Amino acid sequence: MTAPLLVARDLRCSFTSGGRHVAALDGVSLTIAPGETLGLVGGSGCGKSTLARVLTRLIAPEGGSVTFMSDDWLALGGNRLRAARRHMQMVFQDPLAAFNPRATVGGVIADALRIHAVVPGAVRSKEVARLIDRVGLPSALLGRSIRDISGGQRQRVAIARAIAVRPRLIILDEAVSALDVSVRGRILDLLVGLQRETGVAYLFISHDLAVVRAVSQRIAVMAAGRIVEEGPAAGVIAAPSSSVLVDLIGAVPRLNGIPPS
Amino acid sequence: MTTLAAIDGLTVTYRRAPAPALSGLSLDIEAGEILAIIGESGSGKSTLARAIAGLLPEKTTIAGRLTWPGLDGAPRAGRDIGYVFQDPGSSLNPVLTIGEQVGEGARRHLGLDRRAAVAEAVRLLARVHLPEPQRIARAYPHQLSGGQRQRVAIAAAIAARPRLLIADEVTSALDVLVQAAIVDLLVELVRADGMTLVFVTHDLALASGIADRVAVMAEGRLVELGPTAEVVGAPRAVETAALVAAHIDLSSPPLVGEAS
Numbered sequence: 001m002t003a004p005l006l007v008a009r010d011l012r013c014s015f016t017s018g019g020r021h022v023a024a025l026d027g028v029s030l031t032i033a034p035g036e037t038l039g040l041v042g043g044s045g046c047g048k049s050t051l052a053r054v055l056t057r058l059i060a061p062e063g064g065s066v067t068f069m070s071d072d073w074l075a076l077g078g079n080r081l082r083a084a085r086r087h088m089q090m091v092f093q094d095p096l097a098a099f100n101p102r103a104t105v106g107g108v109i110a111d112a113l114r115i116h117a118v119v120p121g122a123v124r125s126k127e128v129a130r131l132i133d134r135v136g137l138p139s140a141l142l143g144r145s146i147r148d149i150s151g152g153q154r155q156r157v158a159i160a161r162a163i164a165v166r167p168r169l170i171i172l173d174e175a176v177s178a179l180d181v182s183v184r185g186r187i188l189d190l191l192v193g194l195q196r197e198t199g200v201a202y203l204f205i206s207h208d209l210a211v212v213r214a215v216s217q218r219i220a221v222m223a224a225g226r227i228v229e230e231g232p233a234a235g236v237i238a239a240p241s242s243s244v245l246v247d248l249i250g251a252v253p254r255l256n257g258i259p260p261s
Numbered sequence: 262m263t264t265l266a267a268i269d270g271l272t273v274t275y276r277r278a279p280a281p282a283l284s285g286l287s288l289d290i291e292a293g294e295i296l297a298i299i300g301e302s303g304s305g306k307s308t309l310a311r312a313i314a315g316l317l318p319e320k321t322t323i324a325g326r327l328t329w330p331g332l333d334g335a336p337r338a339g340r341d342i343g344y345v346f347q348d349p350g351s352s353l354n355p356v357l358t359i360g361e362q363v364g365e366g367a368r369r370h371l372g373l374d375r376r377a378a379v380a381e382a383v384r385l386l387a388r389v390h391l392p393e394p395q396r397i398a399r400a401y402p403h404q405l406s407g408g409q410r411q412r413v414a415i416a417a418a419i420a421a422r423p424r425l426l427i428a429d430e431v432t433s434a435l436d437v438l439v440q441a442a443i444v445d446l447l448v449e450l451v452r453a454d455g456m457t458l459v460f461v462t463h464d465l466a467l468a469s470g471i472a473d474r475v476a477v478m479a480e481g482r483l484v485e486l487g488p489t490a491e492v493v494g495a496p497r498a499v500e501t502a503a504l505v506a507a508h509i510d511l512s513s514p515p516l517v518g519e520a521s
Binding site: 037043044045150151180181182183184185188189192195207208209210211213214215216217233234237247248249250251252253254255 | 301302406407408435436437438439440441463464465466467469470493503504505507508509510511512513515516517518
């Protein structure tokens with residue numbers, strides 16, 4: 001048994017909405033092992049995106065702890081935080097909102113390599129070319145503006161940027177939810193292939209249980225700011241114990257089937 | 262079966278676009294059916310829906326014929342055709358109460374006075390299964406969730422009792438739980454009122470659960486049309502076969518093995 005890559009304990013976070021106090025995270029604990037995919041599934045407003053933002057330190061929790069690569073992740077600052085951040089990357093649903101809109105495809109990837117000094121400057125452009133090829137994009141795209149490529153191509157660029165710095169963990173928040181189904185399938189294949197090659201771990205967040213099941217070794221189900229069940233993917237789906245998972249299973253559209261009711 | 266609308270050789274080219282968004286499309290919409298229009302981004306499915314509803318922008322070049330044998334004359338937007346958009350956040354007026362905008366169709370098209378229109382709005386909000394319809398009628402769009410807003414948009418679209426309801430990617434912005442409930446609601450409403458439903462989506466599986474017929478579009482063309490079970494079970498067009506192959510559900514083979 002190897003040491004876990006990330007351990008979150010009793011994370012708490014709340015917002016005030018319309019005068020009411022809402023607990024977005026109500027004591028969330030989870031563990032991610034090196035090289036595995038933990039799927040996190042739940043309906044809108046269950047707190048899954050808040051969890052992603054707390055783990056990536058975009059927002060600070062009110063309580064709880066996160067250990068990442070054996071460091072007290074929430075206490076890290078300065079140079080040590082900058083160095084550790086490289087190992088936790090994030091891919092969002094809407095890649096356009098995640099990029100500087102004036103950037104070029106090649107510039108986005110080169111910036112990541114430069115900021116984290118992943119490779120010597122002299123071989124940087126060669127590494128950019130290798131990465132763009134690895135995510136299945138033609139090198140002709142390198143000079144294009146990030147705005148002028150399709151949504152599926154943009155998500156490949158976001159993945160290339162994330163893997164460029166050779167992270168240990170990538171958090172994918174609804175990363176394939178806005179894509180056409182044919183593009184979605186190819187992006188999932190790409191993610192699984194990259195994991196086999198590099199041993200990167202994924203926290204794969206989605207409301208779509210069928211997609212989560214396809215790529216995850218383990219699944220955690222979230223509702224109202226809590227993780228209500230967790231376990232190996234097939235086992236959890238075969239024997240759901242929470243009402244939200246029963247509902248999520250029932251809501252997966254089946255080809256030619258009878259609509260869920 | 263009666264034909265509600267007959268589309269013959271419809272070609273639509275947007276202003277300054279290098280190529281048509283729809284090319285020579287012919288299709289009959291039968292009265293009372295649920296017709297799904299399926300396709301990926303850029304296939305022309307929303308252009309077709311907008312052309313049927315007469316919602317294409319000015320200066321769009323339209324060739325071909327669209328006739329309405331099932332109606333007495335040309336359809337009146339909002340009266341004969343109700344339209345529900347993908348994003349209810351931008352299709353609802355942020356400064357009108359829910360009651361006012363749902364009642365507007367009934368006021369304008371059914372000649373109800375203000376009080377009667379508000380009462381009708383409350384009845385419609387109850388019909389789309391919104392809890393506490395009296396309270397919601399006094400609320401503004403930003404006070405509701407995405408799923409609730411989409412129910413409001415559906416209530417507004419059916420207010421004038423249209424013959425045809427067009428639902429254009431109405432569940433794409435919603436999570437799967439809310440999606441299933443909205444689809445159930447649409448089916449319940451069109452079956453109860455004998456409405457015709459044109460259901461536009463990129464999700465073939467979602468459509469296959471409710472549609473009588475499926476029209477598959479790719480690159481501005483209709484590539485396959487037929488009864489749902491035939492199109493899904495034995496696709497003839499390569500584009501349809503690709504959509505079937507890309508479908509992922511709980512019986513699809515996982516892409517990864519479980520941790521040892």
